[in-house]
Amino acid sequence: MTLNRRDFLKWSGAGVAAAFAGCATPPSGPRAHVVVVGAGFGGATCAKYLRQWNPNLDVTLIEPNDKFVSCPISNWVLGGLRSMDDITHGYGNLPKHGIKMVKDSVVAIDTDRRVVKTRGGASIGYDRLVLAPGIEILTDTVKGFTEAEAAGKVVHAWKAGAQTALLRKQLEAMPDGGTFVMSVPAAPYRCPPGPYERACMVAYYFKQAKPKSKIILLDGNPEIASKKALFTDAWSTLYPGMIDYRPNNAPLAVDGDRMIVSTEFDEVRGDVLNVVPRQRAAEVCALAGARNDSAGNWCTVNLATFESTGAPNVHVIGDSVGAALPKSGHMATNHAKVCAAAIVELLAGRAPDPIPVIANTCYSATSGSTAGYVAHVYRFDAVKGYVAQPEGGATAKGDTKNFGFAESWSKNIWADVVG
Amino acid sequence: MNKQVTLSCAGIIGLCLVGVAAAEDVHIRTIAATCMTCHGPGGKSVGKNPNLAGQNKAFFVQSMKDFKSGDKPGTIMKRHASGYTDAEIDALGDYFASLK
The missing domain is CATH 3.50.50.60 (FAD/NAD(P)-binding domain)
Structure with a gap:
């Protein structure tokens, strides 16, 4: 199987769009193609919001697993509060958002020709590539x-x-x-x-x-x-x-x-x-030259767009990013939204938001009926990166009210990611 | 043939929507999307956190101010509301009120 930009043009009817390009001003006319690698909190969210914010984008999401299993709430399975089924969700809704799902894994990335190669033998071209593979455990x-x-x-x-x-x-x-x-x-x-x-x-x-x-x-x-x-x-x-x-x-x-x-x-x-x-950023980041911090463990990005500083047109989101930000599922979804917004603007020839704002919300259960949280809003500053706002912080004692909010958080974030 | 024509028209309309999207305030739209992580995709909650879609603007803005000041105490929302400017809160009020 080989899918490249030309094939996408063929089945997307982009020739028609190009003929009427006068009513909008995309730089090159044909439909742009964004490839997202990894359908976890970051990748699935990014794919969804790319399609939501520009329905004329072709978005391919490459993921080797059949199902999404949530790390947040997985400790609750160990405590007997939840079952594996409760934290496991299919990917069946993602194609309904116009996302092309490819069940495969990436084995090579050519950042000059903008092509990823998969284990299954496909070569997939991209205009922008988003890497959201999560971590690799240094066993x-x-x-x-x-x-x-x-x-x-x-x-x-x-x-x-x-x-x-x-x-x-x-x-x-x-x-x-x-x-x-x-x-x-x-x-x-x-x-x-x-x-x-x-x-x-x-x-x-x-x-x-x-x-x-x-x-x-x-x-x-x-x-x-x-x-x-x-x-x-x-x-x-x-x-x-x-x-x-x-x-x-x-x-x-x-x-x-x-x-x-x-x-x-x-x-x-x-x-x-x-x-x-x-842990460190997963291997696929290294394939793109994006696992580029001084120790070669994490990915350095422009935090306003999440574009790699080591690989042009390649964005990295989620736990793989090396920054003074907590590596949480919630943060990954917020990276994803800033990244999706930036890609939509960049592909349209416009400047992305120079001062994005993101937030982290993280609940931890302390028993079967109590939980506490930590939450911060982070405002981007071109010199300092994301600055945690002073009113952020954590609860000092778990309670039942926050346990209820934690449950509600999990339902809503799962709906946002794979719903 | 008819189907072909319909698809082509959809393509044209879709393309024109890009122009509409460009006029949107991307900064506010992105912040609003980050709120939806807890409040549900499209601002429609599937848990006990309140809906943001279709929220009355005056109520939203006042609630955020009360979270900020501590007049509406006791939840994680003080941590969040305090991180946004008054202008952002006002624009978010318009944005959420416009969602159906």
């Missing part, structure tokens, strides 16, 4: 992890899906009085409050089903990296004595046979081990 940075993971003994469950389900099963099979050991990588990593919410959710489950059990949290950071007051309060008031928190304790190795996690200071045995290694 090699923890000795023994790859082997333990392949054996099904130790998971990271930091991409929602089969590993989330497996971790829940391991927790269910653990005897009362057992120990759950989780390790948190040093920042930056996907979902800063995620590890601490996970500790709450596992504690919530243990409290009901196996109250003699313990949790050891080995943190590669010097302190709780997000919503510190919220989690500190929850651990001491809801789960007293259950969570042993050890900062500055990044994992060096894991032994899936002896069920031991080793750090510089500790050797910790557990009945269920959940090791989350460090």
Whole structure:
């Protein structure tokens, strides 16, 4: 299968549009084609809003998975609050928005000729390319992890899906009085409050089903990296004595046979081990020359348009972006909207909004009925990048009202992304 | 043949809509879209967060001011409302009121 711009022109009837180009002023007349790689929070949202804001764009969305599994709320599955079905959504609605879905993955990108090549053998041309692949887990940075993971003994469950389900099963099979050991990588990593919410959710489950059990949290950071007051309060008031928190304790190795996690200071045995290694922007960003920060781990972009500083006509959104912004699903959707708006303007020969404003909203559950949030509005400044506005911040204590808002947030964001 | 003609016309109308879109305030439209992450696509909520589509402008603007000042206390909206200028809130009021 080969789809290029010419083929898109053929089936889109763009020749007609070009003949009547006088009633609008696109620079080149024919329909422009935007290819989006990755149908997660960022990519699916970007594809939808590109089509919404310019129905004359051809938008192709390339995604290898059959279904969207939400990382936000996946900790709730571990706590027994939700099922895998609850966080899993099909892609069936996206074609209704005029998005061409291609179930495949990208194996090469020619940024000079503006063509992506897929594993399935397709060559797809683009005017603008959006990369929204999420993270790649650096499993090699923890000795023994790859082997333990392949054996099904130790998971990271930091991409929602089969590993989330497996971790829940391991927790269910653990005897009362057992120990759950989780390790948190040093920042930056996907979902800063995620590890601490996970500790709450596992504690919530243990409290009901196996109250003699313990949790050891080995943190590669010097302190709780997000919503510190919220989690500190929850651990001491809801789960007293259950969570042993050890900062500055990044994992060096894991032994899936002896069920031991080793750090510089500790050797910790557990009945269920959940090791989350460090991360970086997914490999497809490197294919475009966009994984271009000094360490080669994250993507540097013009934050007003999300265009890569390393690859012209290539935009990067979501967790792959290296910036002083939280790596959250909510932020990915906001990157997507600013990026979609900028692409629509650029393709029409107009200047994009020079001062975009985005926001983050992130809820974490502390029990089966309580949650807290962190929220900031970020205003773009050409010199400073996105500046967090001073009234932003986090709740210090979880409550039932915010648990309800968290549920409502999940329904609305899923509708926005794949609805 | 008829179908062909219809499709062609749709193409022309669609193209002309690009011209309309250009006149839109992209800055406000993008902010409004970020509100929809919590308030539902098109401003139509599928959860308990309120709809923004078709919202009365005066009510919207007053609510945002009250969130900002703390007169309407206790929710995440103080964090959000405080991040926007009065001019943006006014324009967002017009935008949401215009959505059906």
